[in-house]
Amino acid sequence: MRAWETVAIVGVGLIGASIGLALRRRGLAGRIVGIGRNASRLETARAMGAVTTVTTDLDAGVAEADLIVVCTPVAMITSHVRAVAAACPDHALITDAGSTKGFICRQLAAHADTASRFVGSHPMAGSEKSGARFAQEDLFEQRVTIVTPVGGGSDAVPQIEAFWDSLGSRVVRMSPDAHDAAVAAISHMPHLIASALAAATATEDLRLAAGGWSDTTRVASGDAELWRQILIQNQGHVLQSVDKFAKVLADFREALATEDAARLEQLLDAGKQKRDALGS
Amino acid sequence: MRAWETVAIVGVGLIGASIGLALRRRGLAGRIVGIGRNASRLETARAMGAVTTVTTDLDAGVAEADLIVVCTPVAMITSHVRAVAAACPDHALITDAGSTKGFICRQLAAHADTASRFVGSHPMAGSEKSGARFAQEDLFEQRVTIVTPVGGGSDAVPQIEAFWDSLGSRVVRMSPDAHDAAVAAISHMPHLIASALAAATATEDLRLAAGGWSDTTRVASGDAELWRQILIQNQGHVLQSVDKFAKVLADFREALATEDAARLEQLLDAGKQKRDALGS
Numbered sequence: 001m002r003a004w005e006t007v008a009i010v011g012v013g014l015i016g017a018s019i020g021l022a023l024r025r026r027g028l029a030g031r032i033v034g035i036g037r038n039a040s041r042l043e044t045a046r047a048m049g050a051v052t053t054v055t056t057d058l059d060a061g062v063a064e065a066d067l068i069v070v071c072t073p074v075a076m077i078t079s080h081v082r083a084v085a086a087a088c089p090d091h092a093l094i095t096d097a098g099s100t101k102g103f104i105c106r107q108l109a110a111h112a113d114t115a116s117r118f119v120g121s122h123p124m125a126g127s128e129k130s131g132a133r134f135a136q137e138d139l140f141e142q143r144v145t146i147v148t149p150v151g152g153g154s155d156a157v158p159q160i161e162a163f164w165d166s167l168g169s170r171v172v173r174m175s176p177d178a179h180d181a182a183v184a185a186i187s188h189m190p191h192l193i194a195s196a197l198a199a200a201t202a203t204e205d206l207r208l209a210a211g212g213w214s215d216t217t218r219v220a221s222g223d224a225e226l227w228r229q230i231l232i233q234n235q236g237h238v239l240q241s242v243d244k245f246a247k248v249l250a251d252f253r254e255a256l257a258t259e260d261a262a263r264l265e266q267l268l269d270a271g272k273q274k275r276d277a278l279g280s
Numbered sequence: 281m282r283a284w285e286t287v288a289i290v291g292v293g294l295i296g297a298s299i300g301l302a303l304r305r306r307g308l309a310g311r312i313v314g315i316g317r318n319a320s321r322l323e324t325a326r327a328m329g330a331v332t333t334v335t336t337d338l339d340a341g342v343a344e345a346d347l348i349v350v351c352t353p354v355a356m357i358t359s360h361v362r363a364v365a366a367a368c369p370d371h372a373l374i375t376d377a378g379s380t381k382g383f384i385c386r387q388l389a390a391h392a393d394t395a396s397r398f399v400g401s402h403p404m405a406g407s408e409k410s411g412a413r414f415a416q417e418d419l420f421e422q423r424v425t426i427v428t429p430v431g432g433g434s435d436a437v438p439q440i441e442a443f444w445d446s447l448g449s450r451v452v453r454m455s456p457d458a459h460d461a462a463v464a465a466i467s468h469m470p471h472l473i474a475s476a477l478a479a480a481t482a483t484e485d486l487r488l489a490a491g492g493w494s495d496t497t498r499v500a501s502g503d504a505e506l507w508r509q510i511l512i513q514n515q516g517h518v519l520q521s522v523d524k525f526a527k528v529l530a531d532f533r534e535a536l537a538t539e540d541a542a543r544l545e546q547l548l549d550a551g552k553q554k555r556d557a558l559g560s
Contacts, residue, residue, distance in 0.1 A: 124490040144488055172488070186485045190496035192532055193477055195551030197470060200521075200528040205466045208424055208452070209558055210404040215498045216470035219491075220555040224548035231536055231544060241480075242533050246526070248480040252472055253522050256511055264511060268504035271475030275500040278489055 003166055008033040008065035008088075010058065010080055012045035014127060015097045016071035017135035020050035022167045025137045035061035045132045059087040067163065069121075070096040075229040078107045085113045093156045094118045095163070099126070099183065100233040101148045101176035109150040119160040120148040120176060122183070123169060128221040141168035146183075148176040184237035189245060191227055192238065194220040283446055288313040288345035288368075290338065290360055292325035294407060295377045296351035297415035300330035302447045305417040315341035325412045339367040347443065349401075350376040355509040358387045365393045373436045374398045375443070379406070379463065380513040381428045381456035389430040399440040400428040400456060402463070403449060408501040421448035426463075428456040464517035469525060471507055472518065474500040 007029045009016045016034070023029040034051030035058055036042045042054035055061040062068050062084050070080045077098045084094055094117055098104055101120045108114040125143040127134060145164040149157045161171045174182070198217040201209075231238055248267070255264040287309040289296045296314070303309040314331030315338055316322050322334035335341040342348050342364050350360045357378045364374055374397055378384055381400045388394040405423040407414060425444040429437045441451045454462070478497040481489075511518055528547070535544040 124488060127491065143490065146488070182485045182488050185481055186488045186493050187490065189480075190477060190492045193473060193529075194492075194496050194555075195548050196528045196532055197473055197525060198551040198554040199547060200469075200525045201465055201554055203554070203557070205462045206554065206558055208404060208426070208462050208466045210423060210467065211407065212470045212474075212499045213466050214558060215495050216474050217551070217555045217558075218495045220548075220551040222552070224545050224552050227548050228541055228545040231548075232539060232541060235536055235539065239533065239537060242529070242536075245477060245480045246529065246533075248476045249473075249522070249526065249529075252476055253519065253526075256515055256522075257519060259512060259515065261508055261512060265504050265508040267479060268475050268500075268507050268511075271478040271497070271500040272502070272504050274478040274481055274483070274486065275474075275497045277483070278486055278494060278497075 002028060002030055003163070004029045004066045006031040006033065006065045008035055008062045008068045009051060010035045010061075010068065010070045010084065011072035012036050012042060012050060012132050013071060014130050014132065014134050015123065015125070015139075016069070017045045017048070017050035017132035018125075018137065018139035019069055019071070019097075019167065020045065021048075021135055021137035022140060024049060026166065028166055033061045033065065041132065048132065048135070050132060050135055058083055062088040062092070064089065065092050068092060068094045070094065073226050073229055074098040074100050074104070074233050077104050081108055081114055081118055082111065085117065092117065093159055095121045095160045097121060097123055099187065099230045101146075101179045103233050105148055105150050105176040116154045117156055119154070119156050121160060121164060122146045122148070122179065123164065124183075124187070128219050130223050130226070138168065140164065143169055144172055145169035146172050146174050146179050148174055148179050150176060180234050181237045181240075184234055184241045188231060188234055188238050189241040191219050191222060192231065192242065193245065194218065195227075282310055283308045283443070284310070284346045286311040286313065286345045288315055288342045288348045288364075289331060290315045290341075290348065290350045290364065291352035292316050292322060292330060292412050293351060294410050294412065294414050295403065295405070295419075296349070297325045297328070297330035297412035298405075298417065298419035299349055299351070299377075299447065300325065301328075301415055301417035302420060304329060306446065308446055313341045313345065321412065328412065328415070330412060330415055338363055342368040342372070344369065345372050348372060348374045350374065353506050353509055354378040354380050354384065354513050357384050361388055361394055361398055362391065365397065372397065373439055375401045375440045377401060377403055379467065379510045381426075381459045383513050385428055385430050385456040396434045397436055399434070399436050401440060401444060402426045402428070402459065403444065404467070408499050410503050410506070418448065420444065423449055424452050425449035426452050426454050426459050428454055428459050430456060460514050461517045461520075464514055464521045468511060468514055468518050469521040471499050471502060472511065472522065473525065474498065475507075
């Protein structure tokens with residue numbers, strides 16, 4: 001049974017196109033409208049079956065939508081959601097897929113036209129790759145999507161949770177601020193650390209890089225502009241995570257500098273315990 | 281054509297057993313003697329075809345060997361190589377597979393019985409996993425093995441290089457000290473960073489861990505005791521790498537704290553350029 005007559009997706013990159021593919025594969029939507037600024041990118045998404053129709057006109061694209069998912073870079077989400085809210089039907093619900101939530105959700109809760117119909121979301125299923133061509137219909141399966149109502153939330157919350165659940169996600173509900181603190185530690189810090197490690201590596205040593213360097217720096221391939229936006233929007237929590245990490249790093253340095261073998265092994269073992277708890 | 285009549289492998293973990301499998305698969309050795317302290321581990325290696333015969337008696341195990349590869353933890357390599365040298369035939373060559381080279385090669389170059397017949401090696405093909413059961417016959421294919429002669433090197437050097445080449449490795453020759461500086465940056469630092477990142481993560485955030493955290497911390501699963509030995513043996517170079525990294529991390533922190541978007545994106549882009557240069 002169709003859950004939605006018309007779903008509009010604003011921004012058909014990796015996440016947006018994967019949502020479209022998942023909706024179609026599962027028969028959850030009658031029409032899927034892809035909305036973006038770049039006609040050839042939209043055509044790529046249409047050709048691969050991620051959307052059924054495309055337009056560069058946001059107002060026209062959302063005019064008949066029952067659900068709109070805004071999948072644009074985090075710095076654009078607030079203005080895109082407001083533009084969507086001004087043009088979509090009264091009954092329509094709006095969510096997003098941004099990696100930060102505090103700034104976005106606070107802004108949108110402050111406006112009457114978005115307070116009741118927008119619910120923030122963050123599917124934890126990104127990749128260092130970007131673009132519709134890397135989209136996967138099973139991208140959200142078994143992955144966590146965090147849904148972040150403001151205050152008590154609205155009637156829209158369970159519907160947005162049901163949406164991500166219908167794509168195979170494990171839905172976790174958190175406040176926008178709790179979300180930002182958690183993803184600073186679990187996602188934004190790994191990116192910053194991977195990037196710093198890659199940047200600190202001398203070019204002439206790269207020919208010796210094996211699996212360790214390669215795994216540890218993989219996410220540093222992510223789009224620099226998108227990540228700059230994410231880090232700045234989540235500035236406070238990321239700075240806290242950086243400082244917490246720097247303290248642990250200083251402990252490692254001290255143990256190594258003083259050849260405190262027992263302490264060094266204890267620190268290495270603490271890292272191993274956390275990593276092993278996750279599995280491969 | 282057989283390259284070696286008898287090869288002895290001291291320590292049949294992931295690396296030692298993979299050497300055995302590669303030698304057998306390529307028909308490069310008549311006999312492969314697995315030497316270790318733990319009889320049941322040796323039996324595992326024999327049962328999987330990594331060695332043709334096993335013994336817990338090092339002297340007996342190397343008595344007829346033409347080549348001995350010491351694959352024990354780095355803190356043990358020097359004493360194991362000296363014990364091997366005292367018991368093997370005069371014509372036999374000895375190498376190792378340790379992740380540090382300066383300390384080991386300096387020690388062994390200072391003794392007449394090992395100076396001419398030992399050549400240090402480091403196959404850059406480890407894994408966060410350990411144990412013979414994770415051995416692979418193609419572990420060294422397309423991977424770099426660094427061979428580290430001391431001074432001018434001996435006649436043994438080209439033979440040891442030919443050995444790793446025959447297993448499919450790309451051989452790179454470096455001095456022990458240049459090796460240690462390079463691997464501090466490309467291998468030991470990623471481990472230390474991954475471990476510090478994992479250790480700094482709160483347990484309650486782990487349920488949200490996605491691909492980014494998982495990739496960035498993967499190597500932290502490595503054996504804590506082995507890595508403690510490696511970091512301490514390569515103390516000087518690792519501390520230099522830690523300080524270089526900490527400086528780049530401080531640059532990131534400063535750019536983020538001051539909301540210097542241009543600088544932050546420049547740093548992220550520098551990391552991306554280095555990572556993209558490697559490929560996936």
